[in-house]
Amino acid sequence: MSSFDAAEAPTGAPEPRTYTVAQLTAGIRQALSDAFGGELWVEGEVRNLSRARSGHMYFDLVEPDPDGAHRQPEASVSVALFKFNRTRVEETLRRHGDMALEDGIKIRIQGELDFWPPRGTLRLRMTGIDPKFTLGDLEAQRLRVLEALRDEGLLTRNQAVPFPVAPLRIGLVTSKGSAAHHDFGNELEVSGLAWEVVLADTPVQGVDAPDAIAAAIRAVGHAGVDVMAVVRGGGARTDLLAFDSEIVARAIASAPVPVVTGIGHEIDRTIADDVAHEAQKTPTAAAAFIVAAARAHLEAAETTWTAIAGRAARSLGAAQHQLTMVSQVTARAVESRLHRADRRLQHHAGQIRELAEVRTRQEARRVDGWAAVVGHRAGAVVVDGRRRLEQTQSVLTGRALRAPRAASGELTNLEGRLGLLDPRAIMARGWSITRHGGRVVRDPASLAVGDELVTTLAEGELYSTVSEHR
Template sequence: MTQAEQSSFFPEEVPEPTYGVGELTAAVTRAVAAAFPAEVWVRGEIDGLRPANAAGHVYFSLCERNSRRGPTASLGVALFRTERLRVERALADWPGFELADGLEVRLRGRVQHRFGRVQIVMSAVDPVHTLGRLAADRDRVLRALAAEGLLAANSRLVLATAPLHIGVVTSAGSAACADVLAELEASGFAFRVTLADARVQGTGAEASLLRALRALAGLSLDAVVVVRGGGARTDLVTFDSERLARAVAAMAVPVLTGVGHETDTSVIDEVAHVACKTPTACAAFLVERVADALARAEVAWTGVHRRGQGQLVRAEATLGRQAGAVAVRAGGALAGA
């Protein structure tokens, strides 16, 4: 058999193409650009949001979660300075909205492959989607809590007449924490405060707040205070958590809340024993209750003292009359003898 005949049975293998790194990267970049020639809308949860860098750019990830263990899909997002300023101007009409970790958003941007990864170059965000989703979730949670009778569970507990041992759940060192401690200290009353440090915003805030409540649940307290300073409505989303609301409803002592500004209302406000407008107002409520208890005690002691003095005077008068009568009888008896 000739060599040509042998080759027909064993054809030569065609070598597989081998790309250079730059060549393959360029091909992927072109493929992504061809697949997404225009900007797209994408929704997901913000994670790893950092402040603008020295160049004015902001970077974060957009995640999709199917469990609490972590994101099941993640996409990098770049918000460059020019677009960031444009987005900030647009959001000025939505004072209740700010980008924050843990927030679900719908944003628009250009899909690109760069530095070996696919990312979105953001150009706009839809606040209506986020705020509408937050409102819908809040209504769902409130309906579920109401159906189980949990909205009034904590309010049925009896608050101590003079609540002096207080558990405080907030971020240690925050303005809210400082306001509460300063108000209690300025009262001059013997408040004992147990501080449970917790994150109050962003990824991990819900779990942190739940741990703080569990830690205080094992202590002998008169009341627990949950406070957080003001911010955008989206900053307070953690306090609309169903798990957090259930934890507050299950506490064995009254829970007072002071979350956000005077106009803010969160789900945990609805399940709390008392919902105050601000952290300072929360502390002031406790101070006023102790002051009222002290005032009532002083009035009661004054009444006891007055009644005691009256009884003493009457007893002295009675004793005087009886002593006089005894003296008269004794004198008569001696004269007759």
Template sequence: MAEQGALFEQEETFTVGQVTARVHRAVAAAFPAEVWVRGEVDGLRPPNAGGHVYLSLSEKARGRDNATLGVVLLRQSRLRIERTLAAHPGFRLTDGIEVRVRGRVQYGFGRIQLVVSEIDPVHTLGRLAAARDRALAALAAEGLVGRNAAIPLPLAPLHLAVVTSDGSAACHDVLHELESSGIGFRVRLVDARVQGHGAEASLLAGLTRAVASRPDLVLLVRGGGSRTDLATFDSERLARLIAGAPVPVLTGIGHEIDSSVADLVAHGAHKTPTACAAAVVEQVRAAAARSEVAWGTLAARAAAAGQAAERALEGHAVSLASVAGAAVADAQQRLDLRAGRVTGTASHGLAAGEARVQERARRLERAATRDLDLAAVRLGDAVRGLDPGRLGRQLDRRSAELGAAARRLVQAGGAVTASRAGALDVLAARAAAVDPARALARGWSITRTAGGTLVRSVADADPGTSLRTTVGDGTVASTVDPELGAAHPPEEQP
């Protein structure tokens, strides 16, 4: 053990200060002057109480940090650099962008860091522009630039998915614009980072969730910023996802100078989140206005069609009433004519039949009288030429024959009378069937002038003419009105 301890004591041993001093000298020897260093900004923090800014520069390999170097912007250098960068409004130091900085490599407080004295904004902006151009060229070559724009925009998009940073000014502006419109939008808010480390992956995941909710539209929005702030929206991966989305994607990315790659592949691009939301509101209002116009036109056409149908129906009704009135008048006229004919025929037939029966009865009576007279004469002759006994017997026989003949005559006369009476009954039944009284009982009426002339047409009744209308239960008196041309009951009956 003693030998081993002595061996350890013989090896050179450095103090902490000696090691740090040597490292300091080595670093100073390796980097005797300021150098340019490029890398991706990471962990950028606001100025501390002393006004200094700390961050890291990283070098990535296959998506992972391969090397990291601490960076500090001392207050005086930071103020000078900020004045220089003011001439390049498209540049702003932020996480995730590649920068080229100049500074002094030094060792202190146990670590190596770069004390920056200058930042090259042209390098950063140039690389961003070059990456943007490469992405656009690749998308155009595959026909993706206009793919999302070819999707028909819904007439009234009411179901919306908004992809943005929850709680940001952009989020507030969009929701306020939609709410103040008074339209019943259904909004799904999808939170996503819009700049810095992890922004691309967050936007890709957020847009995927938004599309999966099957909205009418997707609104991809963020507030204003510099070119470097908006670098994430030049991502080729994000642009491909927008181009392939099955629903229209509208962008509202706050910039005024140029367009991002996301703007160019989206269905529509707007300068601000508020403008993007306002475009959706205007789309819905325009659809509502077109709907109102269409309904108004439809209602007007329906009303016009209804009025035309009503006029046509009224015309048909007037025509039908005219035809029906003419038909009724014609039927009334034919009925009156037939009733008159039947009544006359029946009366004449009855009178003629009665006359023929009476004539035949008189003929029978005269014939019987002649026969009796002749028989009496013959009987007297026979009495004078015969004896009383024989005469009595012949008289009895002739009397019997005469009685039988008289009976046959009476029977024949009765049969003829019965036959004629049956014929008269048939004629009476026919006359009763067409009796005008029956027609009057069924609701018909017969109108005559005061002189008894039958009124068959309005031409038969001049204004002021007195009329007598016979109905089923009596007669109504009326006078043709000189102004209306229609008959009405007189104010006083005579």
């Protein structure tokens, strides 16, 4: 085993060059200048965008993972957009499609590589942007998503969900406390209707917004709401990118209840609007649409109840008129029967009086005959005969007197029986008359479940509905 001795090293070997830090950074800057020259164009996706109080803007321009399986990009470079260039860049984006720099958009920018020795960092100083590149990419993504949704039949799936007749329980997907949240709630409040709102608070802008919005839509869809509203206030076209995402579109298309969107301004149109049941221009318009649907149902209900009340009033009037007619007919019939009974009673009383008189005369004649026969008998026999005669006369007289009283009793009995036939007297004892459609109900089998009944009592009427037969 041998060891190395510096003294034995070849004396002619050159020493490796040692750089100072300043020399190294200067060499790096020169190498970058030689390799890339002055300004260059770079394309990538915006991440981690921030706006400084100084007016400068900073972000990372990344090369996304092509498979989309990882959040970590393949490559990244820091970008600085200083205030004096930022104004020009933002104006260019506004003039071309009302866009703005936001996380998640793809851009093609112009700038110069800058290596800053004090920090040993490399960054790209941005000086310009190609808006057509971003517009083309956004449109290409939009067309790709729309085509995929159309091929799967998702563009019209939510539109096939029946819209509820009284959507008073609303699921609201938006950013809590935002202008869209306030505008939507204010429109519901001024309507004066009794709403129940289930709010799903979610970010509506940024790289994480699509996943959060889709999760909120799925959660609200299982909260037992009648209808769902997805709303966001206006902004640049790039501010609405989350609502052009495929994951949000699929969540809306698969929602179990109708979805009403109100995203952006009057001119804005997103893929979320394309797949929703109803697309309104603004959050206020979305709320107004739901209010109109609920109010239409309530007005129809009021009209129906008014019609029912009118029909009930007419039926009640007809029944009252019929009852009056029946009462009058019954009263006349009772009065007629009383008159006939009175005439029969008077006739019977006359017959009884005549019979009594005839019997009295017959008995008187018989007594006279007996008196003549027994006139010759002794005084005791005469007295006895007179006593028997007096007894007979007393019996006959009693009979004659009792006959009118019996007839009068019969008349009173007939009057009492006629009084029992009076419907008012019958109902005063707890009986009632039940009618359906103006006809008296005598057999339960003639009725059906749901038929409306009117029951007349001694002191008023009751209204009921048939629920079952027994």
